[in-house]
């Protein structure tokens with residue numbers, strides 16, 4: 493199983509980056525975890541859209557789903573007969589996206605024919621060919637789901653956006669690689685209360701307690717110093733630490 497970072501920025505893309513997007517591939521299966529601003533163009537450097545098996549959205553903050561909108565337009569008005577791409581949304585996601593469509597366009601139906609929207613449920617595994625994705629609810633400003641991605645006995649835990657909580661620790665337990673947000677790392681500005689994200693040190697603590705091989709820090713504030721964030725996580729985690737960046741690809 494391979495993880496390729498498409499975009500690794502928090503709220504707005506840093507220069508040369510995109511917001512959240514992570515491509516996981518194994519055999520014929522390719523799953524995009526999140527589809528934030530700027531991911532669509534970079535995604536196609538790695539996989540043709542017709543070959544994308546599915547998209548799974550962790551939560552309904554725009555930095556994690558907003559490129560579904562240009563994707564819908566491209567599929568809808570592109571080549572005739574383009575396949576609908578399955579999109580797995582958190583609970584309530586279908587109503588939310590229909591509400592967004594109502595503000596964007598008079599065309600009905602808006603999403604059908606381009607994207608096949610469906611919702612996942614916590615604890616129910618999504619199966620995409622040889623890859624399984626298990627949503628695990630974490631704690632954030634809105635409902636947010638980390639993902640346990642498995643193929644061929646290997647496990648990737650993706651934190652989504654979360655505070656430090658038991659749920660993210662349980663998600664990471666037993667994973668080989670932890671892909672963890674660190675919005676507050678690398679000299680990012682202080683967030684408004686209540687804080688709804690992790691620092692790099694907290695991401696490192698989750699990795700250390702879970703005993704993962706590799707920690708991939710991601711969801712960087714656009715002004716963050718990524719090397720500094722890695723150094724912060726290093727204070728508490730002795731394993732391999734990587735800073736996500738577009739095109740970073742690792743075998744899990």
Ligand SMILES: [Zn+2]
Nearest residue numbers: 502553555653
């Ligand atoms: Zn985010």
Ligand SMILES: [Zn+2]
Nearest residue numbers: 551553632653
């Ligand atoms: Zn968020």
